[in-house]
Amino acid sequence: MAHDGAEQWLLELAQAHRLSPAQRQIVQRMLGMFPDVAFLSTIEIAERTGVSQPTVTRLATALGFAGFPEFRAALRDAVLAGIPNQRGHHRQDAGLAAIDQERANLESLKRVVAGDPMDRAVRLLAGPGPLGVVGLRASAALACYFGYFARRVLPAVSVCTDAGGIDDAVLQLSQQGAGALLAFAMPRYPAGTVAAVRLARTLGLATVVIADTALVPFAVDADVLLVAPVGTGLVFDSHAAVVTLAISLLDAIAKTDPHRTQQRLEAHEALVDRWVHHD
Known part of the structure; x- marks a missing residue:
């Protein structure tokens, strides 16, 4: 599927930053929400992942973005670009990664x-x-x-x-x-x-x-x-x-x-x- 590469992008981005266990859990839940997650608000992501809105905002900054809007823009770019999976197969399970x-x-x-x-x-x-x-x-x-x-x-x-x-x-x-x-x-x-x-x-x-x-x-x-x-x-x-x-x-x-x-x-x-x- 076209958004497999975007999922991989988010997974590798999370691995490259020091996230708390709660933030990692949000990322894992977001991986199951593609491609819709790239077009949701902080409130909608918070509701679907079972966390507070500020927690979603803090995740964006923990991933190296100035705020959630910048993070969502990058997420949308990844989804819309259909970034190919560098490993040549469908989205990796988090355990395999x-x-x-x-x-x-x-x-x-x-x-x-x-x-x-x-x-x-x-x-x-x-x-x-x-x-x-x-x-x-x-x-x-x-x-x-x-x-x-x-x-x-x-x-x-x-x-x-x-x-x-x-x-x-x-x-x-x-x-x-x-x-x-x-x-x-x-x-x-x-x-x-x-x-x-x-x-x-x-x-x-x-x-x-x-x-x-x-x-x-x-x-x-x-x-x-x-x-x-x-x-x-x-x-x-x-x-x-x-x-x-x-x-x-x-x-x-x-x-x-x-x-x-x-x-x-x-x-x-x-x-x-x-x-x-x-x-």
């Missing part, structure tokens, strides 16, 4: 994993003291995932995902002789995470931060900043590249002491029969 974006995100990790910042991060995190890992809100699952596997190869790993106790956790790490703190900081960046990183540096800990862009406003607070883009094509961010970077980092840390790593993995393997299910 998200997979394409994650492939690109993973490809970008090659430079990160092979770069000097990765080497510095490994040296800092592989030190002899306890390793602290923090992640709040959306980053909590990432911190827990890293910590779960890190405990199998490192002698002392402390994970904090509680904003209320994060200052105490960082202070305790310092008192226990930790040399570094690893922080996951995905959008929207929790103030508690930034405060914890700054406190860690004040206490003499090195800080390694994994974030979605090198342009985070707290980049100066990280001794090493590792960038793993997030997928933004769905209602909520997807973290395929972040997880891959995190496990690549842990793999490199484990290889700094192969003998210790092998011993600890064998000790863990001896316990597997205690918890794994057998038919």
Whole structure:
């Protein structure tokens, strides 16, 4: 259909900007309203998508337009021009587009994993003291995932995902002789995470931060900043590249002491029969 290219245009436009989950949901609903959506008012779009009129207006500015009239004009141009689908088939499902974006995100990790910042991060995190890992809100699952596997190869790993106790956790790490703190900081960046990183540096800990862009406003607070883009094509961010970077980092840390790593993995393997299910 002629408006397939316009749908693709809107989808790619949304992926190119940082939208809130609510704004992404509006875009997804708009994708099912072509071609009529290009000729509707803010009130009509708001009614059909179940949001307020100001929310629709804010979406237009979030997409880089001066206001809704400019956004609607661009939308109409896309519909009327019948922009061809660059991939040669009907409108992509949002999930398929998200997979394409994650492939690109993973490809970008090659430079990160092979770069000097990765080497510095490994040296800092592989030190002899306890390793602290923090992640709040959306980053909590990432911190827990890293910590779960890190405990199998490192002698002392402390994970904090509680904003209320994060200052105490960082202070305790310092008192226990930790040399570094690893922080996951995905959008929207929790103030508690930034405060914890700054406190860690004040206490003499090195800080390694994994974030979605090198342009985070707290980049100066990280001794090493590792960038793993997030997928933004769905209602909520997807973290395929972040997880891959995190496990690549842990793999490199484990290889700094192969003998210790092998011993600890064998000790863990001896316990597997205690918890794994057998038919």
